[in-house]
Amino acid sequence: MSKHSTLPGTGRKLALVVLGLAALITTMLCAFALPSLHSGPHHIPIGVSGTPQTTHALRENLDGDAWDVRVYETPDAVRSAVKDREIAGGLAVTDHGVAVYTATAGGPSATSALTELGDSVAAQHAMKASVHDLVAFTKDDPRGTGLTSALLPMIFGGIFTALILSGVFPGHHGLRTRLAGALLFSIVAGTAVAAVLQFATHSVDGDYWLTALGVILAMAAMSTTLLGLQAFLGTAGFALGGALMMLLGNPLSGLATGPHWLPTGWATLGQFLPPGASGSLLRANAFFAGAGAGLPALVLTAWVAIGVAFALLADRRGKRAAATHPRTPAV
Structure with a gap:
């Protein structure tokens, strides 16, 4: 075989990658541009x-x-x-x-x-x-800057958690450790983010533990979803999860304006993605004493379940592979 020859199926794989990336960029453009062009009061x-x-x-x-x-x-x-x-x-x-x-x-x-x-x-x-x-932002943060600034660190927290845990605890044998680490991270980071918003920037002044529980659930939804997708689909899963959170979920979250300022279809989609549900839950707990928190909490719980399910499927697949191809003991 010539050293310049390519493996069978290379062209098809390349075409799929190119088409997938083009679709991703197109979706990203739509998610950022179209809602902004048609923003305004919608129902x-x-x-x-x-x-x-x-x-x-x-x-x-x-x-x-x-x-x-x-x-x-x-x-x-x-x-x-x-x-x-x-x-x-x-x-x-x-x-x-x-x-x-x-x-x-x-x-x-x-x-x-x-x-x-x-x-x-x-x-x-x-x-x-x-x-x-009747329900204003706090006197120390009258424009709600702290609230709207909290979403990106939460999204990046989920992305970095999946990336770093996968590097420190790689492979099938590290999967359960990665999953446990993502949940522990969510608890620690969630309480810390809520503390910063409440006691450092004074952006929220509701019940601290109610706000913290919402942020913990939000962080768990984003980190476990990314981790599960990465475990099940590999690099493609991590890319898909990152695009879902950052490129689609962030611009459609409606956290800065409120979801009713986006076109109806886009607003609905945004509220069923983790960033949008996270923003709505944070707003409900921090300023409305939990009123309206039911749906976003349910959405985030579903995303946690999806992430854990993907991780368990990857774990099961890894056990099967280990049983079929056991390691040869070193001589």
Whole structure:
């Protein structure tokens, strides 16, 4: 055989790699560019209260692509719904003016849009609008910089954990150690990240342990998913997991703006990926005392189960291979 000849199937493998990378880059471009180009209010749930004529008019005029209008009997009911995360905000039209109820910590972009809407409604009724931020960011971090900055370290934490543990504890025999290390890392890093957010940057001021539990679950979802994919699919699995978290999940997380600011389909996809669910769980625990935490917690638990399942499948495959090809004892 000529030393310049190639192995059978090389061309097919090369074509698959090139097509796979091209698909990855295209998906990455779509994930970053398309949601930004079409960003804006998309079916943001808001509550309204007032006279039947007023609420009917608001619902007729506003209910559409931008707003999902729900009618409440009293302003107190609107306020309670905002605090319970049933709605993103609301308008209460009374004889004294238009009260705009917002939750900046739930989504700054939606708050800005709702404030503008309140001013417009007040102008139509020749009234004044008053804004009441029911769930605001902390005084030390009024823009929520710490909250939005937490996601990337969490994503990189999962990536680095899978990469480093695989280097220190390689092969089939190190798989269970890697899995245990990923879970231990999640506990240690999760409590540390929550402590920094609460006590160093003062970006959150809710129940510390509730926030920490959410971050621990988020870190576990990302690290075990990456580790499981890498164990089962090798380098391709690690690349797939990294792209899933960083190139797709990060821009679709909606952590900086709130998920309702992304196009509906993209927003839904983002909330079912670990970064989006992590951001939503962190927001719910840190500012809303756990209200709305159920779905993101369930999504992250499912990703932990997926990662562990891939790891166990890889472990089973490794045991089979070891039984079929036992090591020859050294002479």
